[in-house]
Amino acid sequence: MHLARFPRVHLAHLPTPLEPMPRLSGLLGGPRLWIKRDDCTGLATGGNKTRKLEYLVADALDQGCDTLVTVGAVQSNHCRQTAAAAAKVGLDCEILLERRVDDSSDVYENSANVFLDRLLGAQVSFFPGGHDMKAELIAHGQRLEATGARPYLIPGGGSNAVGALGYVQCALETLRQADDLGLVIDHVVMATGSTGTQAGLVVGFTGSGSGVPVLGISTRHPEATQIANVKRLVDQTTAHMGLPEVDVEHVLVNDEYVGGGYGVPTESMVEAVRMAAQTEAVLLDPVYTGKGMAGLIGLVRAGHFDPDANVVFLHTGGSVGLFAQESLFDGA
Numbered sequence: 001m002h003l004a005r006f007p008r009v010h011l012a013h014l015p016t017p018l019e020p021m022p023r024l025s026g027l028l029g030g031p032r033l034w035i036k037r038d039d040c041t042g043l044a045t046g047g048n049k050t051r052k053l054e055y056l057v058a059d060a061l062d063q064g065c066d067t068l069v070t071v072g073a074v075q076s077n078h079c080r081q082t083a084a085a086a087a088k089v090g091l092d093c094e095i096l097l098e099r100r101v102d103d104s105s106d107v108y109e110n111s112a113n114v115f116l117d118r119l120l121g122a123q124v125s126f127f128p129g130g131h132d133m134k135a136e137l138i139a140h141g142q143r144l145e146a147t148g149a150r151p152y153l154i155p156g157g158g159s160n161a162v163g164a165l166g167y168v169q170c171a172l173e174t175l176r177q178a179d180d181l182g183l184v185i186d187h188v189v190m191a192t193g194s195t196g197t198q199a200g201l202v203v204g205f206t207g208s209g210s211g212v213p214v215l216g217i218s219t220r221h222p223e224a225t226q227i228a229n230v231k232r233l234v235d236q237t238t239a240h241m242g243l244p245e246v247d248v249e250h251v252l253v254n255d256e257y258v259g260g261g262y263g264v265p266t267e268s269m270v271e272a273v274r275m276a277a278q279t280e281a282v283l284l285d286p287v288y289t290g291k292g293m294a295g296l297i298g299l300v301r302a303g304h305f306d307p308d309a310n311v312v313f314l315h316t317g318g319s320v321g322l323f324a325q326e327s328l329f330d331g332a
């Protein structure tokens with residue numbers, strides 16, 4: 001595995017810290033919980049999409065493109081980081097937002113990530129929930145081409161074999177940090193959505209022979225669907241990198257914390273967001289990391305981990321989204 005073979009631009013503050021969470025570990029009575037701070041990647045409030053964009057933007061520049069085009073839910077962290085990446089390297093950016101979450105409040109539609117999309121200079125347009133955003137992305141690209149622009153289309157979440165390289169790189173970075181700390185990582189737990197993060201981590205942690213299992217807490221799909229989705233991108237990523245196939249047994253997903261669906265709040269998410277804030281001053285988000293942390297807390301309480309285990313939670317960012325949904329935490 002030799003990542004320097006793949007073009008990359010510098011967007012993120014790396015390495016992100018790998019730190020212990022002693023107060024949260026103490027409150028839950030073990031195991032030893034750690035946090036990998038990919039909320040601190042630094043690009044216009046950071047998050048996990050920044051690592052993917054280092055490879056995607058490099059590809060866009062190599063192809064001579066002048067406009068990044070991407071899709072997401074209204075409060076997409078991915079779209080905000082794409083707008084930021086475009087601003088930083090001097091490309092135009094067009095963002096297509098799907099009203100996937102049933103919240104048409106002025107705050108939800110205009111503040112937090114949407115406010116930042118516009119502040120960063122992106123063109124933003126809205127589509128109804130359930131709209132075929134993949135087809136819309138392609139059609140939008142064709143419209144731009146007809147005007148003489150050179151669009152670079154980024155799929156939702158930046159999750160393709162190019163974007164996933166960012167999380168192969170993150171796995172290798174995390175292993176280097178753990179080796180320096182003398183830390184044996186027994187488990188990595190994270191929130192999984194469009195799959196690029198988990199797929200990249202699985203390729204990095206298995207391809208390096210580390211034996212570190214990665215558990216994705218689903219934020220949208222049932223377990224079987226999410227495993228199939230992650231596995232598909234793992235296969236595309238190993239093919240892109242010229243690596244041997246990874247067995248599907250390395251793709252671990254828990255779907256018990258999705259609740260009513262993508263972006264639909266759950267009690268365990270609200271509890272997890274509060275607990276992380278009040279024990280570690282770590283700010284999670286309502287859609288992804290709050291549910292991911294709810295999964296970690298639930299599994300710890302259920303005795304899923306050995307009490308002496310070292311469990312690393314990957315903080316994938318998103319806390320800007322808190323400001324679109326403050327009312328969920330009334331009386332926090």
Ligand SMILES: *Cc1c(COP(=O)(O)O)cnc(C)c1O
Binds near residue numbers: 047194198
């Ligand atoms: C996009 C996102 C995720 C999920 O990552 P995927 O690569 O889409 O699976 C998790 N957390 C946050 C905050 C995100 O914005």
